[in-house]
Amino acid sequence: MGFCIKDFHSTGIAMKTGQHKDGRQKKDKGILGLQVDFFLPVWRRVLLVGVCAGWAIVEFSAGSPVWGTLFVFLSIAAAWQLFFDGWPQ
Secondary structure, eight states, rough: OOOOOOHHHTTTOOOOOOOOOOOOBBBOOOTTTSSGGGGGGEEEEEEHHHHHHHHHHHHTTTOOHHHHHHHHHHHHHHHHHIISOOOOO
């Protein structure tokens, strides 16, 4: 038995971009892609933002302003996606 295009389409692999298998529209997860089920508990979201902000403080205190600035922006982007972007519904 061989593999044919009909089998490929019937498995649900070839779907329209941006759709779940059941036809629902996927929401864009943003540039960091943090809006996943893993971050539904609030403590995980707070921990992620806190670790990023804390690491920014470590980098600034070590005399690395470039890495400190990077982690400040990373913590701001994470906070925006996880708390202010309307997720979770």
